[in-house]
Amino acid sequence: MTWNRDMLAFLAFLALAIAAPAAVYPVFLMKVLCFALFACAFNLLVGYVGLLSFGHAMFFGGAAYISGHVVKVWGWPTELGILAGTACAALLGLVTGAIAIRRQGIYFAMVTLALAQMVFFFCLQANFTGGEDGIQAIPRRPLLGLLDIKNDLTFYYVVLAVFCAGFLVIYRTIHSPFGQVLKAIRENEPRAVSLGYRVDQYKLLAFVLSAALAGTAGATKAIVFQLASLTDVQWQMSGEVVLMTLVGGMGTVFGPIVGAGVIITMQNYLAGFGEWVLVIQGLIFVVVVLAFRRGVVGELMAWWRRRAGG
Amino acid sequence: MADDHILTTDGLTKEFAGFVAVRNVALRVRRHSIHALIGPNGAGKTTCFNLLTKFLRPTRGRILYNGRDITAERSADIARLGMVRSFQISAVFPHLTLLENVRIALQRTLGTSFHFWRSERSLDALNARAEELLDSVGLAQYRDLAAVELPYGRKRALEIATTLALDPEMMLLDEPMAGMGHEDIDKISELIRKVAARRTVLMVEHNLSVVAKLSDIITVMRRGEILAEGTYDTVSRNPEVIEAYMGTGHG
Numbered sequence A: 001m002t003w004n005r006d007m008l009a010f011l012a013f014l015a016l017a018i019a020a021p022a023a024v025y026p027v028f029l030m031k032v033l034c035f036a037l038f039a040c041a042f043n044l045l046v047g048y049v050g051l052l053s054f055g056h057a058m059f060f061g062g063a064a065y066i067s068g069h070v071v072k073v074w075g076w077p078t079e080l081g082i083l084a085g086t087a088c089a090a091l092l093g094l095v096t097g098a099i100a101i102r103r104q105g106i107y108f109a110m111v112t113l114a115l116a117q118m119v120f121f122f123c124l125q126a127n128f129t130g131g132e133d134g135i136q137a138i139p140r141r142p143l144l145g146l147l148d149i150k151n152d153l154t155f156y157y158v159v160l161a162v163f164c165a166g167f168l169v170i171y172r173t174i175h176s177p178f179g180q181v182l183k184a185i186r187e188n189e190p191r192a193v194s195l196g197y198r199v200d201q202y203k204l205l206a207f208v209l210s211a212a213l214a215g216t217a218g219a220t221k222a223i224v225f226q227l228a229s230l231t232d233v234q235w236q237m238s239g240e241v242v243l244m245t246l247v248g249g250m251g252t253v254f255g256p257i258v259g260a261g262v263i264i265t266m267q268n269y270l271a272g273f274g275e276w277v278l279v280i281q282g283l284i285f286v287v288v289v290l291a292f293r294r295g296v297v298g299e300l301m302a303w304w305r306r307r308a309g310g
Numbered sequence B: 001m002a003d004d005h006i007l008t009t010d011g012l013t014k015e016f017a018g019f020v021a022v023r024n025v026a027l028r029v030r031r032h033s034i035h036a037l038i039g040p041n042g043a044g045k046t047t048c049f050n051l052l053t054k055f056l057r058p059t060r061g062r063i064l065y066n067g068r069d070i071t072a073e074r075s076a077d078i079a080r081l082g083m084v085r086s087f088q089i090s091a092v093f094p095h096l097t098l099l100e101n102v103r104i105a106l107q108r109t110l111g112t113s114f115h116f117w118r119s120e121r122s123l124d125a126l127n128a129r130a131e132e133l134l135d136s137v138g139l140a141q142y143r144d145l146a147a148v149e150l151p152y153g154r155k156r157a158l159e160i161a162t163t164l165a166l167d168p169e170m171m172l173l174d175e176p177m178a179g180m181g182h183e184d185i186d187k188i189s190e191l192i193r194k195v196a197a198r199r200t201v202l203m204v205e206h207n208l209s210v211v212a213k214l215s216d217i218i219t220v221m222r223r224g225e226i227l228a229e230g231t232y233d234t235v236s237r238n239p240e241v242i243e244a245y246m247g248t249g250h251g
């Protein structure tokens, strides 16, 4: 039953996404999709394991640098660049996750933030990242040597396919035997332990999956904008993904997509206001926390259930 | 073997910042017995359970399970060795259905618990067994209800069904009947007696008539120490035990 409802929602999203370039610039849409995937990956951890990471920029930005470097300097094809970014983010997730997952609650958030700051300073100092300039003019090589992705519209559909693949991996993970254990851990960790689950291992795998897909998002973004820069790894980026997920609805399948859409659109339209964007984002954050705890999608679902129930 | 102990502890001690919650406890739990741990509130019974299942690290002492030193094992591995506990505060997975609650316990045996690429429908193979277990505690008709919606006593029953799903060699039950009505108490007592035929049960219980009816042997604790041990008849005639219970006004 849930399957069908989610399936329908996904098909509706897909139809909308396929038609969208008729009305909206493809580059903007690609940006939304990259951030939507980033937020979905983040949500896998916070919404389904209950771990609030405040350092996910390290995976997003780290993967952006890696894919930028291997495509531009080493001349790797686009698809391998994205895969390399994903793989490195997974590896970074394995190392940082092993350190962080033993901590609970706010300590977990603090450890991830600290680790992400270390990655930031590494990126600031390292040679291959280009310092303040970042890696610029990353070429858009033909995909699989065939498909010309210099055309934004063509590339948009490729990015849509990447997003869908990532989204389906997350969806399946949530609805898998592994996802069932994750739910149990989130609901009652000591009980899961007493049933023989070595919960740290499950949390670590979830962390690595989340990091890897955040990496896919960052690597793809680097190719879209032909740029990997410090913006992608700094702590504000970690904060932005928290905001997107909260606004859309933590722990809901489609919430992060909506959240990313809302925040990116807002940033776009408010770009003229300069620093005020941050203030407005802060206000939205406060309003969501106070009034719409469940986020847009979460509140909609609750409203739907009330209507159906009452 | 008359003297076959499944679980023994020596000098088991737990200090919390100088306060000794469990002191020098030497437990001997016979295989296939129902062993009750009683004593006034704060006696250290729950702390003992936490030590035995490694939710707390002992300050001193040794724990042997099936002759094997498990003092340094991790909690999850204790369960894998066949010793499974329940909790004093009912421990269910509140937003999973009853069926899913029990299935979580059954799931580990499939060996697919890390398979994030497999459909959760592969777990349906466990449904029949899960329903059987729910039926054994009288909850079969609620299988699709979220656990949070059950009244307290039924949550305890669900917890027992989940524990039984692991087919444990030894069960540690912390106040399994707390909050239950008469009818449920009788049902769960009967169930405990039944499952104990092939298992060992160590339980903390305040309902003394249940303890009298079920247990083969009783250990009485007070202020972290073992005060008395024996059958219900010997223990209940022990003047110190009577005093301990009267003294705290606990029945």
Ligand SMILES: Nc1ncnc2c1ncn2[C@@H]1O[C@H](COP(=O)(O)OP(=O)(O)O)[C@@H](O)[C@H]1O
Pocket (backbone or CB within 6 Å): B016, B021, B039, B040, B041, B042, B043, B044, B045, B046, B047, B048
């Ligand atoms: N984590 C803890 N930190 C400090 N004191 C504790 C802790 N757990 C239990 N205690 C203390 O240890 C004593 C024994 O508690 P407990 O084992 O829960 O008793 P019982 O289950 O027999 O009622 C109590 O005085 C309690 O306050």
Ligand SMILES: [Mg+2]
Pocket (backbone or CB within 6 Å): B045, B046, B047, B088
């Ligand atoms: Mg207790």
